[in-house]
Amino acid sequence: MSDSQEAFVSRAITGKKLLYLEGALGIVLGASFVIFGWYVLVIAAVSIALSVGVDFVFAKAKKQKIDESWLIFPLLYALMLPPSAPLWMAGVGVVFGNLFAKQLFGGYGRTIFHPAAVGIMFLMISFPALIFGWYDPEVFGWFNPFSQASLDALAPVMPLHQINAGGSSAWSLLDLALGSVPGNIGETFGLLLIALGTVLAVLKVIEWRLPVAIIVSYLITAGIFELFGATGGTIPSVFTGSLLFGAIFIASDPVHAPVNHKAIWIYGAGIAFITFIIRYFATFAEGFIFAVIIMSAVGALVDAWLTGKEETA
Amino acid sequence: MNEKLNLMKEFTKGIVSENPIFVMLLGMCPALAVTATLETSLGMGLLVIFVLTLSNVLISSVRKFIPENVTIPAFIVVIATFVTIVRMLTQAYAPALFDALGIYIPLIVVNCIILGRATAFASKNKVLPSLIDGLGMAIGFTLAISLIGILREIFGTGAIAYGVYLPLGIQGSILNIDSPLFNIAILTGPAGGFLILAVLLAFFNSRKIKKAEKLKAERKRLAKEKRAAKAKEVTA
Numbered sequence: 001m002s003d004s005q006e007a008f009v010s011r012a013i014t015g016k017k018l019l020y021l022e023g024a025l026g027i028v029l030g031a032s033f034v035i036f037g038w039y040v041l042v043i044a045a046v047s048i049a050l051s052v053g054v055d056f057v058f059a060k061a062k063k064q065k066i067d068e069s070w071l072i073f074p075l076l077y078a079l080m081l082p083p084s085a086p087l088w089m090a091g092v093g094v095v096f097g098n099l100f101a102k103q104l105f106g107g108y109g110r111t112i113f114h115p116a117a118v119g120i121m122f123l124m125i126s127f128p129a130l131i132f133g134w135y136d137p138e139v140f141g142w143f144n145p146f147s148q149a150s151l152d153a154l155a156p157v158m159p160l161h162q163i164n165a166g167g168s169s170a171w172s173l174l175d176l177a178l179g180s181v182p183g184n185i186g187e188t189f190g191l192l193l194i195a196l197g198t199v200l201a202v203l204k205v206i207e208w209r210l211p212v213a214i215i216v217s218y219l220i221t222a223g224i225f226e227l228f229g230a231t232g233g234t235i236p237s238v239f240t241g242s243l244l245f246g247a248i249f250i251a252s253d254p255v256h257a258p259v260n261h262k263a264i265w266i267y268g269a270g271i272a273f274i275t276f277i278i279r280y281f282a283t284f285a286e287g288f289i290f291a292v293i294i295m296s297a298v299g300a301l302v303d304a305w306l307t308g309k310e311e312t313a
Numbered sequence: 314m315n316e317k318l319n320l321m322k323e324f325t326k327g328i329v330s331e332n333p334i335f336v337m338l339l340g341m342c343p344a345l346a347v348t349a350t351l352e353t354s355l356g357m358g359l360l361v362i363f364v365l366t367l368s369n370v371l372i373s374s375v376r377k378f379i380p381e382n383v384t385i386p387a388f389i390v391v392i393a394t395f396v397t398i399v400r401m402l403t404q405a406y407a408p409a410l411f412d413a414l415g416i417y418i419p420l421i422v423v424n425c426i427i428l429g430r431a432t433a434f435a436s437k438n439k440v441l442p443s444l445i446d447g448l449g450m451a452i453g454f455t456l457a458i459s460l461i462g463i464l465r466e467i468f469g470t471g472a473i474a475y476g477v478y479l480p481l482g483i484q485g486s487i488l489n490i491d492s493p494l495f496n497i498a499i500l501t502g503p504a505g506g507f508l509i510l511a512v513l514l515a516f517f518n519s520r521k522i523k524k525a526e527k528l529k530a531e532r533k534r535l536a537k538e539k540r541a542a543k544a545k546e547v548t549a
Contacts (some may be wrong), residue, residue, distance in 0.1 A: 126497045128498075
């Protein structure tokens with residue numbers, strides 16, 4: 001290893017804080033088990049097993065130990081999948097994300113894009129029907145997610161699609177906050193996410209400005225567009241899609257987010273704006289993942305630009 | 314006999330040891346842009362074979378008349394002439410391929426493989442070696458982008474279509490795999506070109522490194538044996 005690599009200081013969450021974060025994600029997974037049934041645990045188990053497999057192969061090749069982020073990344077990834085996701089799809093995404101976004105860049109802490117976000121993005125572009133589709137588990141049952149009938153029945157009827165289409169969702173705001181609505185595994189229970197985010201921010205596991213900046217910016221963006229009649233339901237749309245979950249768990253990752261406080265607001269505003277634009281004007285129903293990846297590329301630059309300016313001023 | 318061997322070497326180096334795509338990383342623009350299917354890659358490869366071989370021959374035969382100061386403009390004129398011919402022929406006989414390749418046909422003029430071979434080889438060597446060199450390099454390029462095209466088409470669409478872009482007279486597809494794992498839409502998009510190219514480069518580089526290590530170990534062993542034999546002689 002060269003000196004420059006030794007001198008590299010990772011901003012990754014480690015030690016006790018990582019355990020708190022994993023505990024919070026465990027609670028989210030437990031809640032989604034109650035909402036969606038046992039199949040979500042299978043998805044999580046498959047994701048974790050395959051991801052650890054990739055970690056193991058690379059650790060062996062590099063003659064190092066598996067780093068401590070082995071659990072956090074596949075867990076985050078699994079919570080962003082739809083509960084109807086076929087297992088092969090969960091496997092493809094997690095292997096792609098871990099291999100191309102984490103291991104090839106030298107492990108967690110050195111990544112330039114969040115591995116979980118990259119895995120989900122790969123699936124969003126490759127299999128949009130399966131990622132954004134939803135079928136009624138009460139009709140087809142959770143025990144048969146692979147049958148052709150259930151795959152044919154996939155339809156974009158999540159509250160996200162309904163609000164995107166300009167109407168209001170068929171579910172009330174209370175339903176959206178309590179999570180018993182169609183949506184991705186970890187992303188529906190809005191109130192729990194807010195509570196966990198608050199606890200994590202108080203414990204200083206995550207920087208509170210990051211999720212607040214994103215959500216406030218999103219409210220302002222959506223509010224302005226609502227004034228011009230582009231959309232209905234600014235408040236419910238916060239509780240749909242990946243926005244809450246992603247703002248608290250994905251975008252707040254210190255490895256990819258800026259540090260400077262002004263830069264954090266620019267980062268958050270950028271994510272919120274791109275998310276809104278993709279949700280309402282693009283063919284994809286959810287733009288949060290794309291927004292996070294775009295802003296991760298820009299975030300560090302904004303940081304350097306702002307801190308450089310402050311030093312000279 | 315020796316000359317024949319040399320020519321053979323000139324031919325194979327373009328395909329294996331100095332492959333323009335996987336070793337020299339030249340001509341990346343068409344390698345990423347037109348390799349979404351096997352047929353477009355193959356079509357591009359055929360055009361490059363034609364242009365590179367003929368431009369190498371022409372440049373090599375007039376290399377003594379071109380003044381030092383205007384070599385590059387002269388090469389560009391020669392290459393552009395052949396590209397214009399190729400473009401018109403494609404438009405006349407393979408209109409589907411012409412539409413699919415679009416801007417990338419005129420861009421063959423600035424393909425760094427062709428200009429590179431002109432400056433590095435054809436302008437310094439006789440006609441026959443230049444012909445062989447151009448042919449080898451172009452075939453290496455064609456094989457490389459066809460490999461990228463095959464992988465992208467199989468994993469992106471689950472089948473290999475034929476007769477769609479090339480005027481073969483028959484149309485159809487082989488290897489129709491009906492599995493969602495062979496329907497990864499991202500691979501037919503622009504990002505897929507980068508992904509497949511990166512994976513293939515990593516594969517070929519790792520093989521190259523392993524080969525070099527093996528050679529090194531072999532040399533070390535031979536040196537050791539020699540030394541041992543010498544020591545034995547001395548003691549005897």
